[in-house]
Amino acid sequence: MADSVEVKVPDIGDFTDVPVIEILVDVGQEIAEEDPLVTLESDKATMDVPAPQAGVVRELKVALGDRVSEGTPILVLEPLSTDGGPPAAVTEEPAPPPPAEEPVERGDIHAQVVVLGAGPGGYTAAFRAADLGLKTVLVERYEKLGGVCLNVGCIPSKALLHIARVISEAEESASFGVRFGEPAVDLDALRAWKTSVVDKLTGGLAGLARQRKVEVVRGTGRFTGPHTLDVDGTSVSFDHAIIAVGSSAIELPGVSGMDSTDALELERVPERLLVVGGGIIGLELATVFDALGSRITVVELMDQLIPGCDADLVRPLHKRVAGRYEAIHLGTTVDSIDTSAYDTILVAVGRRPNGALIGAEAAGVAVDERGFIAVDEQLRTNVAHIHAIGDVVGGPMLAHKATHEGKVAAEVIAGHDVTFDARSIPSVAYTDPEVAWTGLNETEAKAQGTAYEKATFPWAASGRALGLGRPEGLTKLLVDPQTQRVLGAGMVGVSAGDLIAEVVHAIEMGAEAEDIALSIHPHPTLSETVAFAAELAEGTITDLYAPKREKARAS
Structure with missing residues:
Protein backbone atom coordinates (compact mmCIF):
# COMPACT_ATOMS: atom_id res chain seq x y z
CA MET A 1 0.00 0.00 0.00
CA LEU A 80 -3.67 9.31 -5.63
CA SER A 81 -1.03 9.49 -8.30
CA THR A 82 -0.96 12.66 -10.37
CA ASP A 83 -2.39 10.83 -13.40
CA GLY A 84 -5.46 9.77 -11.44
CA GLY A 85 -4.29 6.14 -11.17
CA PRO A 86 -3.86 4.02 -8.04
CA PRO A 87 -2.51 5.63 -4.89
CA ALA A 88 1.18 6.42 -5.18
CA ALA A 89 3.73 6.41 -2.43
CA VAL A 90 4.89 9.68 -0.96
CA THR A 91 7.70 10.27 1.44
CA GLU A 92 6.19 13.28 3.17
CA GLU A 93 3.07 15.37 3.19
CA PRO A 94 3.13 17.54 0.06
CA ALA A 95 3.30 21.27 0.44
CA PRO A 96 0.02 23.05 -0.20
CA PRO A 97 -0.30 24.82 -3.55
CA PRO A 98 1.11 28.33 -3.56
CA PRO A 99 -1.48 30.91 -2.57
CA ALA A 100 -2.85 33.29 -5.16
CA GLU A 101 -1.17 36.64 -5.21
CA GLU A 102 -2.78 38.72 -2.49
CA PRO A 103 -2.93 42.52 -2.28
CA VAL A 104 -2.50 42.47 1.50
CA GLU A 105 -1.42 40.10 4.22
CA ARG A 106 -4.09 37.53 5.00
CA GLY A 107 -6.20 37.87 8.11
CA ASP A 108 -7.31 35.12 10.47
CA ILE A 109 -9.79 34.19 7.75
CA HIS A 110 -9.40 34.91 4.05
CA ALA A 111 -11.94 34.70 1.24
CA GLN A 112 -12.26 35.64 -2.37
CA VAL A 113 -15.59 37.26 -1.50
CA VAL A 114 -16.71 38.62 1.84
CA VAL A 115 -20.36 39.60 2.20
CA LEU A 116 -21.08 41.96 5.09
CA GLY A 117 -24.65 41.39 6.24
CA ALA A 118 -26.81 38.27 5.94
CA GLY A 119 -30.19 39.73 5.04
CA PRO A 120 -31.97 38.67 1.83
CA GLY A 121 -29.52 40.60 -0.34
CA GLY A 122 -26.47 39.43 1.60
CA TYR A 123 -27.21 35.73 1.81
CA THR A 124 -28.32 35.69 -1.84
CA ALA A 125 -25.04 37.32 -2.87
CA ALA A 126 -23.03 34.86 -0.76
CA PHE A 127 -24.85 31.81 -2.08
CA ARG A 128 -24.57 32.95 -5.68
CA ALA A 129 -20.85 33.67 -5.27
CA ALA A 130 -20.32 30.20 -3.79
CA ASP A 131 -22.30 28.61 -6.61
CA LEU A 132 -19.94 30.35 -9.04
CA GLY A 133 -16.95 28.69 -7.41
CA LEU A 134 -15.73 31.55 -5.21
CA LYS A 135 -14.57 30.98 -1.63
CA THR A 136 -17.11 33.02 0.28
CA VAL A 137 -17.39 34.32 3.84
CA LEU A 138 -20.67 35.72 5.15
CA VAL A 139 -20.44 38.08 8.13
CA GLU A 140 -23.54 38.53 10.29
CA ARG A 141 -23.91 40.27 13.63
CA TYR A 142 -26.95 38.29 14.79
CA GLU A 143 -27.17 34.60 15.65
CA LYS A 144 -29.61 33.79 12.86
CA LEU A 145 -29.21 34.50 9.17
CA GLY A 146 -31.91 36.40 7.30
CA GLY A 147 -31.48 39.95 8.55
CA VAL A 148 -34.35 42.25 9.44
CA CYS A 149 -36.65 40.78 6.79
CA LEU A 150 -36.73 37.17 7.95
CA ASN A 151 -36.26 37.75 11.66
CA VAL A 152 -38.06 40.97 12.59
CA GLY A 153 -39.67 42.28 9.40
CA CYS A 154 -41.26 40.83 6.28
CA ILE A 155 -41.80 37.27 7.48
CA PRO A 156 -43.11 37.62 11.05
CA SER A 157 -45.28 40.58 10.03
CA LYS A 158 -46.89 38.60 7.20
CA ALA A 159 -47.54 35.68 9.51
CA LEU A 160 -49.37 37.98 11.90
CA LEU A 161 -51.18 39.71 9.04
CA HIS A 162 -52.51 36.32 7.98
CA ILE A 163 -53.97 35.83 11.45
CA ALA A 164 -55.42 39.33 11.33
CA ARG A 165 -57.13 38.47 8.05
CA VAL A 166 -58.55 35.24 9.49
CA ILE A 167 -60.04 37.18 12.41
CA SER A 168 -61.49 39.84 10.13
CA GLU A 169 -62.98 37.31 7.73
CA ALA A 170 -64.66 35.48 10.58
CA GLU A 171 -66.09 38.77 11.79
CA GLU A 172 -67.28 39.83 8.33
CA SER A 173 -68.90 36.48 7.52
CA ALA A 174 -71.82 37.50 9.73
CA SER A 175 -73.13 39.59 6.86
CA PHE A 176 -73.20 36.40 4.74
CA GLY A 177 -75.26 34.53 7.33
CA VAL A 178 -72.43 32.74 9.13
CA ARG A 179 -71.63 33.90 12.66
CA PHE A 180 -68.70 32.99 14.89
CA GLY A 181 -68.09 33.88 18.49
CA GLU A 182 -65.48 36.38 19.64
CA PRO A 183 -61.97 35.03 19.01
CA ALA A 184 -59.99 33.88 22.02
CA VAL A 185 -56.42 34.99 21.36
CA ASP A 186 -53.65 33.14 23.17
CA LEU A 187 -50.74 35.56 22.75
CA ASP A 188 -48.15 33.05 23.92
CA ALA A 189 -49.29 30.47 21.39
CA LEU A 190 -49.56 33.08 18.63
CA ARG A 191 -46.08 34.34 19.39
CA ALA A 192 -44.71 30.80 19.37
CA TRP A 193 -46.32 30.09 15.99
CA LYS A 194 -44.86 33.27 14.52
CA THR A 195 -41.44 32.30 15.86
CA SER A 196 -41.74 28.81 14.39
CA VAL A 197 -42.34 30.29 10.94
CA VAL A 198 -39.21 32.42 11.28
CA ASP A 199 -37.14 29.52 12.62
CA LYS A 200 -38.03 27.28 9.69
CA LEU A 201 -36.74 29.84 7.23
CA THR A 202 -33.63 30.91 9.13
CA GLY A 203 -32.77 27.29 9.87
CA GLY A 204 -33.12 26.55 6.19
CA LEU A 205 -30.67 29.34 5.38
CA ALA A 206 -28.11 27.91 7.79
CA GLY A 207 -28.41 24.58 6.00
CA LEU A 208 -28.04 26.20 2.59
CA ALA A 209 -24.89 27.98 3.78
CA ARG A 210 -23.38 24.68 4.93
CA GLN A 211 -24.31 22.90 1.71
CA ARG A 212 -22.58 25.61 -0.31
CA LYS A 213 -19.55 25.72 2.02
CA VAL A 214 -20.16 29.38 2.79
CA GLU A 215 -18.24 30.18 5.95
CA VAL A 216 -20.39 32.17 8.37
CA VAL A 217 -18.55 34.51 10.73
CA ARG A 218 -20.74 35.95 13.47
CA GLY A 219 -20.08 39.37 14.90
CA THR A 220 -20.19 43.05 14.00
CA GLY A 221 -17.98 43.75 11.02
CA ARG A 222 -16.13 47.01 10.37
CA PHE A 223 -13.65 47.80 7.64
CA THR A 224 -10.07 48.29 8.78
CA GLY A 225 -8.61 48.70 5.29
CA PRO A 226 -9.47 48.26 1.61
CA HIS A 227 -9.07 44.48 1.90
CA THR A 228 -9.74 43.80 5.58
CA LEU A 229 -12.55 43.66 8.11
CA ASP A 230 -12.51 43.31 11.87
CA VAL A 231 -15.31 41.09 13.18
CA ASP A 232 -15.30 41.43 16.95
CA GLY A 233 -11.56 40.80 17.10
CA THR A 234 -11.26 38.35 14.21
CA SER A 235 -9.51 39.75 11.15
CA VAL A 236 -11.07 38.81 7.82
CA SER A 237 -9.25 39.59 4.57
CA PHE A 238 -10.80 39.48 1.12
CA ASP A 239 -10.22 40.00 -2.57
CA HIS A 240 -13.73 41.39 -3.08
CA ALA A 241 -16.43 42.56 -0.72
CA ILE A 242 -20.17 43.10 -0.96
CA ILE A 243 -21.70 45.53 1.53
CA ALA A 244 -25.23 44.43 2.42
CA VAL A 245 -25.79 46.06 5.79
CA GLY A 246 -29.37 47.21 5.31
CA SER A 247 -31.12 49.92 7.27
CA SER A 248 -32.47 50.79 10.71
CA ALA A 249 -35.72 52.28 11.95
CA ILE A 250 -35.72 56.07 12.28
CA GLU A 251 -36.33 57.39 15.79
CA LEU A 252 -38.32 60.56 16.45
CA PRO A 253 -36.69 62.91 18.97
CA GLY A 254 -38.93 63.41 21.96
CA VAL A 255 -41.26 60.54 21.10
CA SER A 256 -40.96 57.51 23.33
CA GLY A 257 -42.46 54.41 21.83
CA MET A 258 -41.83 51.07 20.19
CA ASP A 259 -40.51 50.47 16.70
CA SER A 260 -41.59 47.75 14.31
CA THR A 261 -39.20 45.21 15.85
CA ASP A 262 -40.67 45.81 19.30
CA ALA A 263 -44.21 45.61 17.93
CA LEU A 264 -43.57 42.22 16.35
CA GLU A 265 -42.52 40.81 19.72
CA LEU A 266 -46.24 40.97 20.52
CA GLU A 267 -45.69 41.33 24.24
CA ARG A 268 -49.22 42.64 24.72
CA VAL A 269 -52.17 44.11 22.86
CA PRO A 270 -52.59 47.74 23.93
CA GLU A 271 -56.10 49.06 24.44
CA ARG A 272 -55.31 52.26 22.54
CA LEU A 273 -52.42 52.41 20.06
CA LEU A 274 -51.11 55.54 18.37
CA VAL A 275 -49.33 54.76 15.11
CA VAL A 276 -46.97 57.55 14.07
CA GLY A 277 -46.48 57.19 10.34
CA GLY A 278 -49.10 56.20 7.77
CA GLY A 279 -46.71 54.43 5.43
CA ILE A 280 -46.56 50.73 4.66
CA ILE A 281 -44.91 49.55 7.91
CA GLY A 282 -47.17 51.58 10.17
CA LEU A 283 -50.35 50.53 8.39
CA GLU A 284 -49.41 46.84 8.28
CA LEU A 285 -48.83 46.77 12.03
CA ALA A 286 -51.99 48.79 12.59
CA THR A 287 -53.84 46.07 10.67
CA VAL A 288 -52.49 43.42 13.04
CA PHE A 289 -53.28 45.25 16.27
CA ASP A 290 -56.71 46.35 15.04
CA ALA A 291 -57.67 42.71 14.42
CA LEU A 292 -56.32 41.70 17.82
CA GLY A 293 -58.52 44.30 19.53
CA SER A 294 -56.58 47.56 19.84
CA ARG A 295 -58.26 50.87 19.12
CA ILE A 296 -56.05 52.49 16.49
CA THR A 297 -55.20 56.11 15.72
CA VAL A 298 -52.88 56.92 12.82
CA VAL A 299 -51.07 60.24 12.46
CA GLU A 300 -49.37 61.03 9.13
CA LEU A 301 -47.41 64.15 8.22
CA MET A 302 -48.34 64.02 4.53
CA ASP A 303 -51.78 64.57 3.02
CA GLN A 304 -52.59 60.88 2.37
CA LEU A 305 -51.81 57.41 3.65
CA ILE A 306 -48.93 55.64 1.87
CA PRO A 307 -47.40 58.89 0.54
CA GLY A 308 -46.21 58.64 -3.06
CA CYS A 309 -48.75 55.99 -4.00
CA ASP A 310 -51.54 56.99 -6.40
CA ALA A 311 -54.53 58.40 -4.54
CA ASP A 312 -57.07 56.18 -6.31
CA LEU A 313 -55.26 53.09 -5.02
CA VAL A 314 -55.13 54.39 -1.46
CA ARG A 315 -58.77 55.51 -1.38
CA PRO A 316 -60.41 52.06 -0.84
CA LEU A 317 -57.90 51.27 1.92
CA HIS A 318 -58.49 54.62 3.61
CA LYS A 319 -62.26 54.15 3.46
CA ARG A 320 -62.08 50.72 5.04
CA VAL A 321 -59.71 51.56 7.88
CA ALA A 322 -61.47 54.86 8.60
CA GLY A 323 -64.51 52.76 9.50
CA ARG A 324 -62.47 50.55 11.83
CA TYR A 325 -59.96 52.90 13.46
CA GLU A 326 -60.60 55.54 16.08
CA ALA A 327 -59.06 58.27 13.97
CA ILE A 328 -56.78 59.03 11.01
CA HIS A 329 -55.01 62.41 11.15
CA LEU A 330 -53.41 63.50 7.85
CA GLY A 331 -51.14 66.51 7.41
CA THR A 332 -50.51 66.32 11.15
CA THR A 333 -47.39 66.26 13.31
CA VAL A 334 -47.19 64.00 16.33
CA ASP A 335 -46.50 66.90 18.68
CA SER A 336 -50.02 68.18 18.00
CA ILE A 337 -51.44 64.93 19.42
CA ASP A 338 -52.00 64.25 23.13
CA THR A 339 -49.83 61.15 23.26
CA SER A 340 -50.60 60.59 26.95
CA ALA A 341 -54.06 59.40 25.94
CA TYR A 342 -52.59 56.23 24.41
CA ASP A 343 -51.28 53.09 26.08
CA THR A 344 -48.57 52.60 23.49
CA ILE A 345 -47.01 54.56 20.64
CA LEU A 346 -45.64 52.84 17.54
CA VAL A 347 -43.11 54.94 15.63
CA ALA A 348 -42.97 53.93 11.96
CA VAL A 349 -41.68 56.97 10.09
CA GLY A 350 -39.24 55.21 7.81
CA ARG A 351 -35.77 53.71 7.82
CA ARG A 352 -32.24 55.03 7.36
CA PRO A 353 -29.33 53.18 5.71
CA ASN A 354 -26.56 51.72 7.87
CA GLY A 355 -23.71 52.87 5.64
CA ALA A 356 -22.18 55.10 8.30
CA LEU A 357 -21.88 52.27 10.84
CA ILE A 358 -19.32 49.99 9.16
CA GLY A 359 -16.08 52.00 9.07
CA ALA A 360 -16.37 52.33 5.30
CA GLU A 361 -13.94 55.23 5.29
CA ALA A 362 -11.13 52.86 6.28
CA ALA A 363 -11.67 51.04 2.98
CA GLY A 364 -11.98 54.31 1.04
CA VAL A 365 -15.70 53.73 0.33
CA ALA A 366 -17.66 56.97 0.04
CA VAL A 367 -20.74 57.30 2.25
CA ASP A 368 -23.00 60.34 1.96
CA GLU A 369 -24.37 62.37 4.86
CA ARG A 370 -27.53 60.23 5.03
CA GLY A 371 -25.63 56.92 5.15
CA PHE A 372 -26.13 55.87 1.52
CA ILE A 373 -23.35 54.37 -0.61
CA ALA A 374 -23.40 55.29 -4.29
CA VAL A 375 -22.91 52.47 -6.80
CA ASP A 376 -22.80 52.07 -10.57
CA GLU A 377 -24.96 49.72 -12.67
CA GLN A 378 -22.74 46.79 -11.64
CA LEU A 379 -23.19 47.70 -7.97
CA ARG A 380 -19.57 48.84 -7.61
CA THR A 381 -18.77 51.53 -5.09
CA ASN A 382 -16.07 54.11 -5.74
CA VAL A 383 -13.62 51.35 -4.70
CA ALA A 384 -13.66 48.94 -7.64
CA HIS A 385 -13.37 45.65 -5.73
CA ILE A 386 -16.06 46.59 -3.18
CA HIS A 387 -19.73 46.37 -4.15
CA ALA A 388 -22.84 47.42 -2.23
CA ILE A 389 -26.46 46.30 -2.48
CA GLY A 390 -29.88 46.68 -0.89
CA ASP A 391 -31.17 49.44 1.37
CA VAL A 392 -27.74 51.03 1.72
CA VAL A 393 -27.51 51.97 -1.99
CA GLY A 394 -30.80 53.86 -2.25
CA GLY A 395 -33.93 53.21 -4.24
CA PRO A 396 -36.83 51.24 -2.79
CA MET A 397 -35.87 49.61 0.51
CA LEU A 398 -37.24 46.22 -0.50
CA ALA A 399 -35.92 42.69 0.05
CA HIS A 400 -36.75 41.59 -3.48
CA LYS A 401 -34.70 44.44 -4.93
CA ALA A 402 -31.76 43.53 -2.71
CA THR A 403 -31.79 39.86 -3.73
CA HIS A 404 -31.58 40.71 -7.42
CA GLU A 405 -28.78 43.18 -6.73
CA GLY A 406 -26.97 40.53 -4.71
CA LYS A 407 -26.95 38.11 -7.63
CA VAL A 408 -25.68 40.80 -9.99
CA ALA A 409 -22.84 41.79 -7.64
CA ALA A 410 -21.72 38.17 -7.22
CA GLU A 411 -21.84 37.54 -10.95
CA VAL A 412 -19.84 40.71 -11.70
CA ILE A 413 -17.16 39.56 -9.25
CA ALA A 414 -17.11 36.17 -10.98
CA GLY A 415 -16.41 37.90 -14.29
CA HIS A 416 -19.86 37.88 -15.85
CA ASP A 417 -20.88 40.80 -18.05
CA VAL A 418 -24.11 41.72 -16.24
CA THR A 419 -25.75 44.86 -14.87
CA PHE A 420 -28.68 45.71 -12.61
CA ASP A 421 -31.17 47.35 -14.96
CA ALA A 422 -34.61 46.48 -13.58
CA ARG A 423 -37.40 48.20 -15.48
CA SER A 424 -39.92 47.53 -12.77
CA ILE A 425 -39.61 47.00 -9.01
CA PRO A 426 -42.97 46.23 -7.38
CA SER A 427 -44.10 47.65 -4.05
CA VAL A 428 -46.76 46.02 -1.87
CA ALA A 429 -48.56 47.16 1.27
CA TYR A 430 -49.90 43.99 2.93
CA THR A 431 -52.74 45.90 4.51
CA ASP A 432 -56.42 44.99 4.27
CA PRO A 433 -57.07 45.56 1.43
CA GLU A 434 -53.60 45.14 -0.03
CA VAL A 435 -52.14 47.85 -2.26
CA ALA A 436 -49.58 47.07 -4.97
CA TRP A 437 -47.96 49.02 -7.75
CA THR A 438 -45.07 48.73 -10.18
CA GLY A 439 -43.39 50.67 -12.95
CA LEU A 440 -44.60 54.19 -13.67
CA ASN A 441 -47.42 55.53 -11.50
CA GLU A 442 -49.61 58.54 -12.16
CA THR A 443 -47.96 60.64 -9.48
CA GLU A 444 -44.57 60.17 -11.15
CA ALA A 445 -45.93 60.56 -14.69
CA LYS A 446 -47.48 63.91 -13.88
CA ALA A 447 -44.35 65.12 -12.11
CA GLN A 448 -42.16 64.05 -15.05
CA GLY A 449 -44.51 65.24 -17.79
CA THR A 450 -44.76 61.73 -19.22
CA ALA A 451 -47.74 61.07 -21.50
CA TYR A 452 -49.84 58.02 -20.65
CA GLU A 453 -53.24 56.45 -21.07
CA LYS A 454 -55.03 54.88 -18.13
CA ALA A 455 -57.37 51.90 -18.04
CA THR A 456 -59.05 51.09 -14.71
CA PHE A 457 -61.16 48.00 -14.09
CA PRO A 458 -63.37 48.13 -10.97
CA TRP A 459 -63.57 44.95 -8.93
CA ALA A 460 -67.28 45.58 -8.48
CA ALA A 461 -67.51 43.97 -11.95
CA SER A 462 -65.38 40.95 -10.93
CA GLY A 463 -67.34 37.81 -10.12
CA ARG A 464 -64.49 36.53 -7.98
CA ALA A 465 -64.27 39.75 -5.92
CA LEU A 466 -68.05 39.74 -5.42
CA GLY A 467 -67.94 36.12 -4.31
CA LEU A 468 -65.30 37.03 -1.75
CA GLY A 469 -67.43 39.85 -0.46
CA ARG A 470 -64.66 42.31 -1.31
CA PRO A 471 -65.70 44.36 -4.36
CA GLU A 472 -63.98 47.59 -3.29
CA GLY A 473 -60.78 46.97 -5.26
CA LEU A 474 -59.57 48.08 -8.67
CA THR A 475 -56.87 47.21 -11.18
CA LYS A 476 -55.23 49.95 -13.24
CA LEU A 477 -52.82 49.87 -16.18
CA LEU A 478 -50.85 52.79 -17.59
CA VAL A 479 -49.81 52.45 -21.23
CA ASP A 480 -47.84 54.47 -23.73
CA PRO A 481 -50.37 56.36 -25.90
CA GLN A 482 -48.29 55.81 -29.05
CA THR A 483 -47.15 52.19 -28.72
CA GLN A 484 -49.61 50.82 -26.13
CA ARG A 485 -46.62 49.37 -24.29
CA VAL A 486 -47.34 48.81 -20.59
CA LEU A 487 -45.66 51.51 -18.50
CA GLY A 488 -46.99 50.73 -15.05
CA ALA A 489 -49.79 49.25 -13.01
CA GLY A 490 -51.49 49.55 -9.66
CA MET A 491 -54.11 47.58 -7.84
CA VAL A 492 -55.89 47.57 -4.52
CA GLY A 493 -57.85 44.66 -3.12
CA VAL A 494 -57.54 41.19 -1.66
CA SER A 495 -54.24 39.54 -2.70
CA ALA A 496 -53.17 42.52 -4.81
CA GLY A 497 -49.57 41.71 -3.89
CA ASP A 498 -49.87 38.34 -5.63
CA LEU A 499 -51.42 39.86 -8.75
CA ILE A 500 -48.79 42.52 -9.44
CA ALA A 501 -46.14 40.02 -10.62
CA GLU A 502 -47.86 39.53 -13.97
CA VAL A 503 -47.45 43.19 -14.81
CA VAL A 504 -43.85 43.24 -13.56
CA HIS A 505 -43.16 40.55 -16.15
CA ALA A 506 -45.07 42.44 -18.83
CA ILE A 507 -43.04 45.60 -18.25
CA GLU A 508 -39.73 43.70 -18.19
CA MET A 509 -40.45 42.03 -21.53
CA GLY A 510 -41.77 45.21 -23.15
CA ALA A 511 -45.29 43.84 -23.54
CA GLU A 512 -48.17 45.83 -24.96
CA ALA A 513 -51.62 45.89 -23.42
CA GLU A 514 -52.78 43.64 -26.23
CA ASP A 515 -50.33 40.92 -25.16
CA ILE A 516 -52.03 40.76 -21.77
CA ALA A 517 -55.53 41.05 -23.20
CA LEU A 518 -54.96 38.16 -25.61
CA SER A 519 -53.54 35.90 -22.89
CA ILE A 520 -56.37 33.69 -21.63
CA HIS A 521 -56.78 34.16 -17.88
CA PRO A 522 -58.65 31.63 -15.72
CA HIS A 523 -62.21 32.50 -14.72
CA PRO A 524 -63.37 33.45 -12.19
CA THR A 525 -60.18 34.80 -10.65
CA LEU A 526 -58.84 38.10 -9.45
CA SER A 527 -56.02 37.71 -11.98
CA GLU A 528 -58.45 38.29 -14.83
CA THR A 529 -58.92 41.86 -13.60
CA VAL A 530 -55.48 42.49 -15.11
CA ALA A 531 -56.69 41.14 -18.44
CA PHE A 532 -59.89 43.20 -18.20
CA ALA A 533 -57.85 46.36 -17.58
CA ALA A 534 -55.77 45.50 -20.66
CA GLU A 535 -58.96 44.98 -22.68
CA LEU A 536 -60.13 48.40 -21.52
CA ALA A 537 -56.86 49.87 -22.77
CA GLU A 538 -57.38 48.10 -26.11
CA GLY A 539 -61.06 48.98 -26.37
CA THR A 540 -62.11 45.33 -26.63
CA ILE A 541 -63.74 44.75 -23.23
CA THR A 542 -67.18 43.17 -23.03
CA ASP A 543 -67.44 42.76 -19.24
CA LEU A 544 -68.03 46.52 -18.94
CA TYR A 545 -69.73 48.99 -21.22
CA ALA A 546 -66.96 51.40 -22.12
CA PRO A 547 -68.01 53.48 -25.15
CA LYS A 548 -64.90 55.61 -24.92
CA ARG A 549 -61.56 54.49 -23.57
CA GLU A 550 -60.31 56.68 -20.76
CA LYS A 551 -57.28 58.73 -21.70
CA ALA A 552 -55.10 60.81 -19.47
CA ARG A 553 -52.01 62.82 -20.23
CA ALA A 554 -49.55 64.49 -17.96
CA SER A 555 -50.23 68.15 -17.64
Missing part, protein backbone atom coordinates in the same frame (compact mmCIF):
# COMPACT_ATOMS: atom_id res chain seq x y z
CA ALA A 2 1.21 3.52 -0.73
CA ASP A 3 2.51 5.59 2.16
CA SER A 4 -0.36 7.45 3.77
CA VAL A 5 -0.67 11.08 4.80
CA GLU A 6 -2.04 12.16 8.15
CA VAL A 7 -4.23 15.19 7.51
CA LYS A 8 -4.27 17.66 10.39
CA VAL A 9 -6.23 20.76 11.27
CA PRO A 10 -4.46 23.65 9.51
CA ASP A 11 -3.89 27.14 10.83
CA ILE A 12 -7.34 28.38 11.87
CA GLY A 13 -6.25 31.65 13.40
CA ASP A 14 -6.77 32.20 17.10
CA PHE A 15 -9.41 29.49 17.40
CA THR A 16 -8.63 26.55 19.71
CA ASP A 17 -10.61 23.66 21.14
CA VAL A 18 -13.43 24.04 18.58
CA PRO A 19 -16.02 21.28 18.05
CA VAL A 20 -16.37 19.09 14.98
CA ILE A 21 -20.01 19.62 13.93
CA GLU A 22 -20.01 17.65 10.67
CA ILE A 23 -17.91 14.91 9.09
CA LEU A 24 -18.20 15.16 5.33
CA VAL A 25 -16.33 12.01 4.18
CA ASP A 26 -16.37 8.27 4.87
CA VAL A 27 -13.64 5.64 5.09
CA GLY A 28 -12.94 4.32 1.60
CA GLN A 29 -14.22 7.46 -0.12
CA GLU A 30 -12.13 8.92 -2.93
CA ILE A 31 -11.79 12.67 -2.65
CA ALA A 32 -10.35 15.48 -4.75
CA GLU A 33 -7.96 18.20 -3.68
CA GLU A 34 -9.79 20.97 -1.76
CA ASP A 35 -12.83 18.77 -1.06
CA PRO A 36 -14.16 19.59 2.44
CA LEU A 37 -13.39 16.94 5.05
CA VAL A 38 -14.95 18.17 8.29
CA THR A 39 -16.79 21.27 9.48
CA LEU A 40 -15.66 23.08 12.63
CA GLU A 41 -17.62 25.69 14.55
CA SER A 42 -16.39 28.38 16.91
CA ASP A 43 -18.43 31.01 18.68
CA LYS A 44 -17.78 33.29 15.70
CA ALA A 45 -17.56 31.13 12.61
CA THR A 46 -18.11 27.82 10.89
CA MET A 47 -15.26 26.58 8.71
CA ASP A 48 -14.48 23.58 6.56
CA VAL A 49 -11.11 21.84 6.56
CA PRO A 50 -10.17 21.05 2.93
CA ALA A 51 -8.23 18.07 1.63
CA PRO A 52 -4.60 19.02 0.92
CA GLN A 53 -4.53 16.62 -2.05
CA ALA A 54 -6.54 13.95 -3.84
CA GLY A 55 -6.68 10.51 -2.31
CA VAL A 56 -8.69 7.79 -0.58
CA VAL A 57 -9.78 8.12 3.07
CA ARG A 58 -8.31 5.16 4.98
CA GLU A 59 -9.06 6.14 8.60
CA LEU A 60 -11.05 8.78 10.47
CA LYS A 61 -9.37 10.12 13.60
CA VAL A 62 -12.17 12.42 14.83
CA ALA A 63 -15.83 11.94 15.65
CA LEU A 64 -18.76 14.34 15.86
CA GLY A 65 -18.44 16.52 18.94
CA ASP A 66 -14.68 16.09 19.28
CA ARG A 67 -12.82 19.30 20.03
CA VAL A 68 -9.81 20.11 17.91
CA SER A 69 -7.14 22.77 17.45
CA GLU A 70 -4.40 23.50 14.94
CA GLY A 71 -2.38 20.30 14.38
CA THR A 72 -5.05 17.85 15.58
CA PRO A 73 -5.12 14.77 13.27
CA ILE A 74 -8.38 14.49 11.32
CA LEU A 75 -7.92 11.47 9.09
CA VAL A 76 -5.47 9.30 7.20
CA LEU A 77 -5.38 9.82 3.43
CA GLU A 78 -3.81 7.52 0.86
CA PRO A 79 -2.78 9.84 -2.00
